[in-house]
Amino acid sequence: MGEIIEFGKRQLDLIKRTICRGASDDELELFIAHCRRTGLDPFTRQIYSIQRRQRVQDEQGNWRWETQHVPMVSIDGQRLVAERTGKYAGQLGPYWLGEQVEWVDAWIINTPPMAAKVGVLRHDFKEPLWAVARWESYCPRGKEGNPTAMWAKMPDLMLAKCAEALALRKAFPNELSGLYTGEEMAQSEPVEEFQPKPKTNGLHVSTPTASDMLAQNPAAIDQATKPLTVKAEFHEKAREMARQGRETMRGFFIGASDQEKGWLTEWNEELKGLYPENGNPY
Numbered sequence: 001m002g003e004i005i006e007f008g009k010r011q012l013d014l015i016k017r018t019i020c021r022g023a024s025d026d027e028l029e030l031f032i033a034h035c036r037r038t039g040l041d042p043f044t045r046q047i048y049s050i051q052r053r054q055r056v057q058d059e060q061g062n063w064r065w066e067t068q069h070v071p072m073v074s075i076d077g078q079r080l081v082a083e084r085t086g087k088y089a090g091q092l093g094p095y096w097l098g099e100q101v102e103w104v105d106a107w108i109i110n111t112p113p114m115a116a117k118v119g120v121l122r123h124d125f126k127e128p129l130w131a132v133a134r135w136e137s138y139c140p141r142g143k144e145g146n147p148t149a150m151w152a153k154m155p156d157l158m159l160a161k162c163a164e165a166l167a168l169r170k171a172f173p174n175e176l177s178g179l180y181t182g183e184e185m186a187q188s189e190p191v192e193e194f195q196p197k198p199k200t201n202g203l204h205v206s207t208p209t210a211s212d213m214l215a216q217n218p219a220a221i222d223q224a225t226k227p228l229t230v231k232a233e234f235h236e237k238a239r240e241m242a243r244q245g246r247e248t249m250r251g252f253f254i255g256a257s258d259q260e261k262g263w264l265t266e267w268n269e270e271l272k273g274l275y276p277e278n279g280n281p282y
Contacts, residue, residue: 005035005036005039005040005041006036007032007035012032014240015028015031015032015042016028017240018236018237018240018241019031019042019043019048019049019237020049020069021233021236021237022051022069022233023049023069024069027049027068027069027070028069030071031047031049031069031071034047034071034179035047038073038077038081038175038176038179039080039081039084040073040077040080040081043241043244043248044247044248044251044252045074045077045241045251045252045253045254045255045256046073046074046076046077046080046251046255047071047072047073047074047077047179047255048071048072048073048074048255049069049070049071049072050069050070050072050182050257051067051068051069051230052067052068052069052070052185052188053065053066053067053068054066054068071179072179072180072181072182072185072255073176073179073180073181073255074181074182074251074254074255075161075164075165075181075183076251076254076255077255078164078165078168078169078176078179078181079168081168081172081175081176082120082168082171082172082175082176085172085175086123087122087123087124087172088120088121088122088123088171088172089121089122089123090121091118091119091120091121091128091164091167092118092119092120092121092128093105093116093117093118093119093160093163094116094117094118094160094163094164095116095117095118096113096115096116096156096159096160097113097114097115097116097117098111098113098114099114101113103117107155107156112135112139112147112151112155112156112159113135113155113156113159114134114135115132115133115134115135115159115163116132116133116156116159116160116162116163117130117131117132117133117163118130118131118160118163118164118166118167119131119167120164120167120168120170120171122171125171129167129170129171130167131163131164131166131167131170132163132166133159133160133162133163133166135155135159137187138158138159138162138183138184138186138187139151139155139158139159139187140186140187140258141187148186148258148259149258149259149261149262150258150261150262151186151258158183158258161181161183161184162181162183162184165180165181165183165184166184182255182256182257182258182260183257183258186257186258186259231263234260234263235263235267238252238263238264238267238271239270239271239274242271242272242274242275243274243275243276244276245275245276246275249271249275252264
């Protein structure tokens with residue numbers, strides 16, 4: 001299919017320290033295989049690795065959360081893979097649909113659209129391949145049930161990315177099968193499980209404090225601090241990308257997930273100071 005991408009030892013070491021930090025040898029090998037298969041460059045965030053938590057059942061039938069490193073592609077990476085096939089003939093759309101609005105090519109309403117659709121054209125197909133992404137299917141929500149930051153700020157753009165990714169994968173299944181974008185998978189991020197209040201039957205029941213729960217289950221400390229660890233690891237990865245230059249950092253930001261973009265915005269001034277264009281020796 002696309003260009004064959006190879007990595008030297010120094011590049012592999014850099015990927016393991018930054019892009020795939022904390023990944024097992026098998027997870028790293030899988031990521032490199034996807035890079036070679038697609039011809040996408042991980043240093044420009046065309047393809048990247050993220051940590052996802054999944055519920056798995058052990059041999060005793062007990063359920064637990066397990067963290068895995070999985071490859072993800074940016075929408076720019078998908079477009080590049082499609083272009084390299086020589087069969088990509090462009091797109092139709094995106095178009096958006098609202099409660100009282102037919103399909104339009106510009107969304108200027110303050111409320112989120114109900115759906116977005118994109119059609120992908122191939123030179124060897126007579127008709128475009130359409131894909132529709134519904135707001136309720138893809139919008140990630142926080143604990144209060146509200147859309148997360150980027151989805152609240154740019155609902156039309158985020159939903160259009162999902163529709164485009166769907167359409168590209170339908171048009172080029174051999175090249176893009178199993179490769180998803182961060183926007184598509186944002187809604188699948190696990191959130192804190194709801195803990196029902198104990199039934200009192202009219203009696204006073206004291207609610208255990210966080211300290212009590214951690215004392216009874218020391219392993220929960222790791223789970224409680226995990227989000228901080230993930231953010232710290234991503235911070236180091238962002239600093240590494242910034243040291244490679246402004247263009248590398250721009251690609252890194254484009255491919256970042258909704259939550260990661262929020263972190264990058266938070267660290268904006270620090271990261272800009274690391275650009276070699278600014279004369280920073282590091």
